[in-house]
Amino acid sequence: MNRDEKLLVVAFGGNAFQSKSDKGTPQEYWRNAERASKLIVELVSEGYKIVITHGNGPQVGIIAEWMLAGLKLKKLPPMTLDIAGAMTQGWLGYLLQQTIHNSLLEANLLGSKVKGVITVITQVIVRRDDPAFKNPTKYIGPWYEEDEAKKLMNEYGWIMKPDPRGGIRRVVPSPDPVNHVEISAVKKLVDEGFIVIASGGGGIPVVKANGRLFGVEAVVDKDLAGERLASALGASVFMVLTDVDRVYLNYGKTDQTPLSTITVSEAEKYLVEGHFAEGSMGPKVLACIRFIRNGGKVAIIGHLYRGIEALRGESGTKIIPGP
Ligand code: ADP
Ligand code: MG
Secondary structure, eight states: OOOEEEEEEEEEOGGGTOOTTOOOOHHHHHHHHHHHHHHHHHHHHTTOEEEEEEOOHHHHHHHHHHHHHHHHTTOOOOOOHHHHHHHHHHHHHHHHHHHHHHHHHHTTOBTTTBOEEEEEOOEEEEOTTOGGGGSOOEEEEEEEOHHHHHHHHHHHOOOEEEOTTSSEEEEEOOOOEEEETTHHHHHHHHHTTEEEEESGGGOEEEEEETTEEEEOSOOOOHHHHHHHHHHHHTEEEEEEEESSSSEEESTTSTTOEEESEEEHHHHHHHHHTTOSOTTTHHHHHHHHHHHHHTTOSEEEEEEGGGHHHHHHTSSSEEEESOO
16 A cells, blocks of 8 residues: 555553543643643644544543442443443543644644644444454453452453452453544545544444444454554554653563664564563554554654654654564
8 A cells, every 4th residue: 555654643652641640630631631732733843644543541441430430329320341432532532632723723733734633433343253352351440349340240241350460350352453444534534634533542342243333342452453543544654652762672670671773573573572561562562563564664662752752763662664
């Protein structure tokens, strides 16, 4: 597929909304989103067309807490995960839409370079026979006491497992994303000059049967879904921004080594060697590998507040084609 030199897909990590020390107040959400929006202004100034995706783990957890409170009051039945995911796309999309709008306006870029900022509620297709459905691995929501957990398992068919960090938690499958239902709408909006926020939280997982779509109880990894989005749109640059400055070998050990530029083959070797933790850095590196293997020009993993430096190679880790 032809790659658009100036099309960039950026995946925001959890710290774009809630940093590790935050309580999760609306003020903190606005402050964090506003800070993240400054990067978008810089990218627009550099001439990039931008599609944004983002995580939603903590927010799905918060919705699960609200659900639990509702259950305890014996008033509100629990929501399904696909509906919870859609809620977070609206919630976080709204924060980004408004803060990016305001930041572009301030920089005199709204209307001239960018027509507007828009969130697309996005469904992502997963395979009904994905092995992940037989082996749920993703912990979500609150920690429960044993008797409470048993009750929820019986009543709602939830699968609950002891969390290695203590307590009992719900686990859900994390199937591999295949493609996005709304991809052509996203492309149209980008071509029309909009900044698009899509596939929030990895997209709302759905399966297809006889052409019809059905939401499923699963959580798709946002970095893996972000790659599907970036590749399908023909982006040249895929940027994954998180809370570390670079990808490291032997991360957390005394001999940890930061990586600046590596080839896709080197990345594959390090991934197999187990340098990147499952569920955090692992899917980011895998997503970048797939992006390059699918024809992307450069994939970047870096810190949320050093996006421009990462693009210039002054920070972050670049994964590029090559042996
Ligand atoms: P996000 O919300 O951005 O997806 P994650 O917590 O999922 O954030 O992933 C980022 C985390 O990955 C870092 O905070 C870091 O602790 C962890 N990590 C695991 N392995 C590595 C590695 N090899 N190099 C850098 N960070 C790593
Ligand atoms: Mg993550």
